[in-house]
């Protein structure tokens with residue numbers, strides 16, 4: 001990986017202090033992204049992907065808290081910054097497409113005006129007319145039909161898919177150095193999804209924008225990511241360049257995820273599922289959180305937490321049971 005980093009997360013711990021106990025949503029995460037790189041963060045529901053992203057954006061709300069660790073954006077430490085200081089980075093430095101776009105738009109402002117405001121805030125020398133032109137152009141690029149008419153709509157006048165596209169336009173229009181996209185295309189049909197993923201790739205090439213894309217969809221990962229982190233129960237369990245991960249998944253959890261991808265021509269009756277569910281993050285034991293669901297687990301797995309070990313170049317996995325034959 002390139003030695004210059006846009007985002008560097010080190011040993012991040014973000015927890016929720018609830019009446020029932022401490023929920024360790026992000027439990028010692030390390031992750032890094034280079035310039036122009038598209039990095040995927042994958043894992044089952046509830047494993048801490050969104051909380052990792054929200055920690056970067058300074059959006060962890062009570063009873064949640066970043067307990068420890070470091071988050072550096074372009075070398076600048078973000079933990080400990082005030083909300084105002086963090087907000088000043090939003091737009092130019094980092095922006096986020098949220099998993100729930102419906103709650104992120106102002107219901108009483110026309111959508112075009114909302115995106116125009118974002119342009120005006122981040123470029124004080126631009127005229128309102130030029131900002132409007134930029135918005136309409138970006139609406140077109142994210143697949144909003146009749147963008148001039150849609151500019152004047154209120155959020156409730158648009159379908160969910162169109163609102164999502166407005167949010168995507170808003171996040172990309174200021175050409176941030178880092179775009180965090182949390183399930184950005186889940187609500188969209190496949191043709192619009194492809195258009196948006198292509199646009200992201202194009203912006204990465206043109207402006208060296210970096211992307212952290214959170215998704216359940218390994219097809220999207222295979223299509224656009226350069227590098228992938230696999231998360232399970234608050235921890236990164238494996239990371240590798242995308243082709244390496246698909247060709248040589250090392251962690252039994254990653255292997256399970258790969259085997260669950262439906263394939264044309266394979267009998268759906270035999271589609272593999274990983275038995276069991278993600279454990280409750282309130283009651284994590286000492287050992288590997290995947291041990292209870294893992295075919296390969298031995299006694300040691302539920303008692304001791306495996307370290308992250310390098311299995312090949314730029315590829316690491318947090319598992320005791322790594323086949324030496326396969327990885328030597």
Ligand SMILES: Nc1ncnc2c1ncn2[C@@H]1O[C@H](COP(=O)(O)OP(=O)(O)OP(=O)(O)O)[C@@H](O)[C@H]1O
Pocket residue numbers: 016018023025043044045046047048049050051052062063064099281
């Ligand atoms: N306000 C809260 N109070 C207590 N626990 C919370 C709170 N918000 C999130 N969590 C817990 O944090 C953990 C991580 O949640 P997160 O939203 O990051 O999961 P995720 O990987 O993004 O899942 P999904 O794929 O469903 O979006 C979950 O186990 C969740 O229960």
Ligand SMILES: [Mg+2]
Pocket residue numbers: 049050051099182
């Ligand atoms: Mg999420």
